[in-house]
Amino acid sequence: MKAGFRQRMSWLHTWCGLVCAWLLCLIFLAGSISVFRAPISRWMTAEPALPPAVVQADPATVLGAASGFLAQQDANARFWRIEMPAEPGQAMRLVWRTAANVTHDAALDPRDGALLAQPWGRKTEGGRHFMTLHYTLYGGTFGFWLVGWLTVGMLVALLTGIVVHKRIFKDFFTFRPGRGQRAWLDGHNAAAVLTLPFQLMIAFTGLAIFYTSYMPGPLRAAYGENGYGRWQTELAEAAGASSAAALPPPPSVASDQPVRQQLAVLLSAAQSALGRPARMIMVERPGQKTERITVYARTDEMATLRQLHVPTGRAAFDAATGAFTALHLPLAQASPDPAHTVLESLHLAAFGGWTIKWLYFFCGMAGALMMATGAILFTIKRRNKAEGEFAAGTSLFYRLVEAVNVAAIAGACLACVAYFHANRWIDAGLAGRDAWEIRVFFVVWLLSLLHAFWRPVQRAWVEQMTMASLLCLSLPLSNVLTTGQHGLAYAQAGDWASALVEATVVLMGGMLAVVAWRLRDGVWKAPRPGRPISLPARYRWLVLARVLSAVVGGYLLSTAAAVLLTHVLAASAASSRAMAVATTSLLAFLLYVLLTMWVFAAVNAWRHVLAVLIVLAPLIWWMQT
Amino acid sequence: MTAVALMTLALSCLGFTLLALDMDRHTEVLTGREQLSRRLRVLLRLAALALAWAGLSLCLEAWGAVVGVVVWAGLLSLAAVLCTLMLSFTPRMLMPVAAASVALFFCLSRYQG
Numbered sequence: 001m002k003a004g005f006r007q008r009m010s011w012l013h014t015w016c017g018l019v020c021a022w023l024l025c026l027i028f029l030a031g032s033i034s035v036f037r038a039p040i041s042r043w044m045t046a047e048p049a050l051p052p053a054v055v056q057a058d059p060a061t062v063l064g065a066a067s068g069f070l071a072q073q074d075a076n077a078r079f080w081r082i083e084m085p086a087e088p089g090q091a092m093r094l095v096w097r098t099a100a101n102v103t104h105d106a107a108l109d110p111r112d113g114a115l116l117a118q119p120w121g122r123k124t125e126g127g128r129h130f131m132t133l134h135y136t137l138y139g140g141t142f143g144f145w146l147v148g149w150l151t152v153g154m155l156v157a158l159l160t161g162i163v164v165h166k167r168i169f170k171d172f173f174t175f176r177p178g179r180g181q182r183a184w185l186d187g188h189n190a191a192a193v194l195t196l197p198f199q200l201m202i203a204f205t206g207l208a209i210f211y212t213s214y215m216p217g218p219l220r221a222a223y224g225e226n227g228y229g230r231w232q233t234e235l236a237e238a239a240g241a242s243s244a245a246a247l248p249p250p251p252s253v254a255s256d257q258p259v260r261q262q263l264a265v266l267l268s269a270a271q272s273a274l275g276r277p278a279r280m281i282m283v284e285r286p287g288q289k290t291e292r293i294t295v296y297a298r299t300d301e302m303a304t305l306r307q308l309h310v311p312t313g314r315a316a317f318d319a320a321t322g323a324f325t326a327l328h329l330p331l332a333q334a335s336p337d338p339a340h341t342v343l344e345s346l347h348l349a350a351f352g353g354w355t356i357k358w359l360y361f362f363c364g365m366a367g368a369l370m371m372a373t374g375a376i377l378f379t380i381k382r383r384n385k386a387e388g389e390f391a392a393g394t395s396l397f398y399r400l401v402e403a404v405n406v407a408a409i410a411g412a413c414l415a416c417v418a419y420f421h422a423n424r425w426i427d428a429g430l431a432g433r434d435a436w437e438i439r440v441f442f443v444v445w446l447l448s449l450l451h452a453f454w455r456p457v458q459r460a461w462v463e464q465m466t467m468a469s470l471l472c473l474s475l476p477l478s479n480v481l482t483t484g485q486h487g488l489a490y491a492q493a494g495d496w497a498s499a500l501v502e503a504t505v506v507l508m509g510g511m512l513a514v515v516a517w518r519l520r521d522g523v524w525k526a527p528r529p530g531r532p533i534s535l536p537a538r539y540r541w542l543v544l545a546r547v548l549s550a551v552v553g554g555y556l557l558s559t560a561a562a563v564l565l566t567h568v569l570a571a572s573a574a575s576s577r578a579m580a581v582a583t584t585s586l587l588a589f590l591l592y593v594l595l596t597m598w599v600f601a602a603v604n605a606w607r608h609v610l611a612v613l614i615v616l617a618p619l620i621w622w623m624q625t
Numbered sequence: 626m627t628a629v630a631l632m633t634l635a636l637s638c639l640g641f642t643l644l645a646l647d648m649d650r651h652t653e654v655l656t657g658r659e660q661l662s663r664r665l666r667v668l669l670r671l672a673a674l675a676l677a678w679a680g681l682s683l684c685l686e687a688w689g690a691v692v693g694v695v696v697w698a699g700l701l702s703l704a705a706v707l708c709t710l711m712l713s714f715t716p717r718m719l720m721p722v723a724a725a726s727v728a729l730f731f732c733l734s735r736y737q738g
Contacts, residue, residue, distance in 0.1 A: 173645050173705075175713040186713075194705040197698050307692070342691075352692045355630045359699030366706065 032364030037127025065113030217559035250323035411448030472509025637704030
């Protein structure tokens, strides 16, 4: 590490940025795509058109057929779910989970209640795959925490980037295209600076969604080990509003058969009480003592245009008598924790309609571009002038970075589009086909990494970009060959969601083709090993100590500070205990980022971290008791 | 909604063009003159500010206070990226496009009624 604040921040920006960018590139790509998860799921499911209707039956007959069918399947089912079609022409979906925890599904014609051919459409994770990938990387608890740490790393890289960038305003509109290092630097700066508000917002709200999971200190300190329930209750009481409404009179159900076989009566009662069409009927533990039937309302798309948060309406029924047991109206109201609710819908783009969805897609892609250009800039700088960071191992390290860059950027695009192709080419009747689609995604990503090690760097870039572009452009072809559907047919049938998914993928293919064309004749020379820098013998250990001080020490310190602040706020009556927990958990993330920067800026960081912890610990202990 | 978004985008593009006119690096490419007079530069900044304000109020009206601010911020970013791309690839086209965006704005506002 060099002397001087800006140099230290520059060092942090370079290395923190490089290490975080590899996975963040995929995380941002998946996040941007998952803005459109509903249309993507629709395209991937590829439901055929309903057969010509024979009769138009009334809802009681259709729902009777549905519940009758479900009752035959498993006597001890954990639940049944009847999903109503969102638009005319779609099938009604029946889902049930057996006592052995296996989920099955079937499709029903919503017009006459006839069972449709199996499988109806293609069983797939659809757009949800990108969302799961986005926040867990399919790594379970570890993946979840890894994404959290990468997000903190992104915030650190953004803030240090602002410190390092000397001419933010003078270079505001500057982009000098070309092949050199300057063009990459301009591109990196432009992508970051022009969308900076979005990048800061999306990183912070991403952490804030899971605030009590990532930063459980304040909650535990105030409410004990399992205090989440009590905390939520107190928050709801403090907000003074409950979405529960007065219960309407019980609907008139016939007593000669179980209530779950008369869902049409409950459905119409729920729909008139909620004032919205239903999205789904859920029967939990059918036939058992604790059976419960719930009708969920469809969210009002118009309401989400102007409001950040629209609660889901639902009505619950007693399964023995058919009387209402709870009613939650889908109206705007004070939510128990307004700050968290707002931050969550800001991140999920669950508001503002299609304008916001496209803006999020565009800004998210700009974020991915910022990380991609940053990682490439790292290698381009060193191609021009090697720095000899790893003495004899430097050349090997540079080759490693080049290969990982290819896989992290071109390989991520390739894996995403391969997932779409896998959806069409894996047989619709194959058991567990949804899991195979995801396996194809990861196998392609792994192959891209191997390919990047095997081929010369420049060839690997061109080949993978070309491949990704070809796959994007040929997606309509795969679609026609396997399902007989295509974009034009979707548009003619009024299914604009699916038509736009296909059109967007083709457009992306065009853009990737331009990138591949521009890369076509670049030459990559292995950088000469730079002049070896004389480093103190303990240098690597010093860096490791700083990283540990920042990651572990910074986390402990920010937790400690947040806990202390929670106690102070709760004791001073400046806010309720419940609100204090919410506020300090959110503040703790900001503190963590600033502490990380400080650890790398300070001359002797870990001693300070330790000293502050030693001072804070007895204080917290004293306030806790 | 789409019309309002496009109108705000047009206003923001125009605003950023005015800001670019005011910057030393871009003045010459855009106007052919070495420097603009001091008074003109102040006017440009004020006009850009007014355009940003107009875009914000359009968004607030269409989406409400909370969502409107977010939409506006996103459209500002999009406009800034568009202006940057134009300035680097087709700088001569920026002024005509800015003029066209004024026309687009008025067409859409007639259409909005």
